[in-house]
Amino acid sequence: MLQILIQGLLLSGLYALIAMGFTLIFSIGRVLNLAYGAYLMVGGYMYFWVSQTLGMPKLLGVAVAAVLGVLMGFLKYRLIVKTLKGDHVAVEISTLILAVVIQAGIVLVFGDSSKILLPIVPGVINVAGASVTYNILIATLISWAILLGLFAFVRLTHTGRAMQAVSMDAKGAAISGIDPDRINLITWGISGALGAIGGVFFASYTQLSPSMWVAPLIISVAVVIVGGIGSILGTLVVAHIIGFLEVIVVATLAPELRGVFTMLLIIGVLVTRPQGLFGREEL
Amino acid sequence: MSYLEIENLSAFYGKAQALTDISITVQPGEIVAVVGPNGAGKSTLLDSIMGLVKIDGDIRLRGHSLVGRTPSEIVRHGVGYAPERFNLFPYMSVRDNLMVGAFTARDDIQSNLSMVHSLFPRLEEREGQETSTQSGGERQMVSFGRALMTSPELLLVDEPTIGLAPKICHEIAEVLRKLNKEYGLTVVITEQNANFALSLASRIYVLESGRMQTSGTADELRNDKRLLEAYFGGH
Numbered sequence: 001m002l003q004i005l006i007q008g009l010l011l012s013g014l015y016a017l018i019a020m021g022f023t024l025i026f027s028i029g030r031v032l033n034l035a036y037g038a039y040l041m042v043g044g045y046m047y048f049w050v051s052q053t054l055g056m057p058k059l060l061g062v063a064v065a066a067v068l069g070v071l072m073g074f075l076k077y078r079l080i081v082k083t084l085k086g087d088h089v090a091v092e093i094s095t096l097i098l099a100v101v102i103q104a105g106i107v108l109v110f111g112d113s114s115k116i117l118l119p120i121v122p123g124v125i126n127v128a129g130a131s132v133t134y135n136i137l138i139a140t141l142i143s144w145a146i147l148l149g150l151f152a153f154v155r156l157t158h159t160g161r162a163m164q165a166v167s168m169d170a171k172g173a174a175i176s177g178i179d180p181d182r183i184n185l186i187t188w189g190i191s192g193a194l195g196a197i198g199g200v201f202f203a204s205y206t207q208l209s210p211s212m213w214v215a216p217l218i219i220s221v222a223v224v225i226v227g228g229i230g231s232i233l234g235t236l237v238v239a240h241i242i243g244f245l246e247v248i249v250v251a252t253l254a255p256e257l258r259g260v261f262t263m264l265l266i267i268g269v270l271v272t273r274p275q276g277l278f279g280r281e282e283l
Numbered sequence: 284m285s286y287l288e289i290e291n292l293s294a295f296y297g298k299a300q301a302l303t304d305i306s307i308t309v310q311p312g313e314i315v316a317v318v319g320p321n322g323a324g325k326s327t328l329l330d331s332i333m334g335l336v337k338i339d340g341d342i343r344l345r346g347h348s349l350v351g352r353t354p355s356e357i358v359r360h361g362v363g364y365a366p367e368r369f370n371l372f373p374y375m376s377v378r379d380n381l382m383v384g385a386f387t388a389r390d391d392i393q394s395n396l397s398m399v400h401s402l403f404p405r406l407e408e409r410e411g412q413e414t415s416t417q418s419g420g421e422r423q424m425v426s427f428g429r430a431l432m433t434s435p436e437l438l439l440v441d442e443p444t445i446g447l448a449p450k451i452c453h454e455i456a457e458v459l460r461k462l463n464k465e466y467g468l469t470v471v472i473t474e475q476n477a478n479f480a481l482s483l484a485s486r487i488y489v490l491e492s493g494r495m496q497t498s499g500t501a502d503e504l505r506n507d508k509r510l511l512e513a514y515f516g517g518h
Binding site: 158161162164165168171172173174176177178189207275 | 429
């Protein structure tokens, strides 16, 4: 029981970080960035290359991954999203294709066999009778710190408030002197960084493989659909619903069913409550 | 040179033409009203000044053309806008709504905020309330307040009295007079309510079906009953 609680909290913290970058984009542009999983993949591989292949400091690996994530976000917004303007279906199709292209690029550079990412912080700690790796514990703590920082940024800074404003009423934001284009660009950059950092932790929790972009994408889509909209608190809550669901299913039914219930939950919410559990347009 | 000059303005939503060949001038310190029935193009006119719609023709503020500028640049040029539907941020507090208005005028936050609070004491009392839970009159106040937080010289107000109780209309009129007289703002409002416009504005333009029908001082139009009856059915 306690084991499930601790595992659930740890996994959910990681899922919240993974989903946050995705929900941020949904919140501000009402568009699903289906290439989001590719940020995680590129982030994970970049960290692998810098810190394991080149043997550079791990922190540098995370930093390089984050910077690359920001660049990918900027490019994706400038080249695809802005060009396609309000055509959400076109953006979603293009981003999905982009994810497959990036996957091919990863196979070309790193090969298609999966790779083990060494724990960012090795070791195991005993928490209330449950053994927990430092790696996932640190990942969860950092997730919380990043989400807390993001929450403060969005609530307390002019730029953060502008992001909320654009997500709630684009015309209202424009007549307040906010340039929605610039706010979108910033948001895509932040989303890329969150994805890439999330990818480093996700890969260290599972493994690196060219198909690793799919699972986090499903988690992220689930958070948006179940939550109804991309608020930070909503993301946190729904990440915990999904994280605990997985941990309970794995512990009580079968590990093979891990992601299945998440997908069933997506369908269930779509059918019974299409506006999601929260359904408020806020950030 | 007039303060605001609109010259042969035509505006489009996609391919639909909403305004045809509109010309308006506004002198500094004036209150000008654009009146006309529903669907006359009044909101489109203000949206055009704010750079929110595609236009032909020219709009100049203090001699500088606003054509091709983004709404954010136009706000920086000193134009504040309180739109008909308010376009507030529903899940933000009153205070945060006002703070968003301060996005381009961060040095003036304190002075603008105290001006807004002195005009609308209610906004200070309710500063923590989400605007989604407020009445129409309160939202109108937040909308005015947010526009004032941008430090405007020219205030555009779209149908300030629509759906509001007569008592609140009266308060809104008082606020607009005060902004004009005490704070020196130039004001352009649109109205369906001709009496409200006549009581407030020094000059009036009459718009119908996207075209300018007539214009004149409030006194000229007040005495021209036939003209008003034609547009407002004698209200």
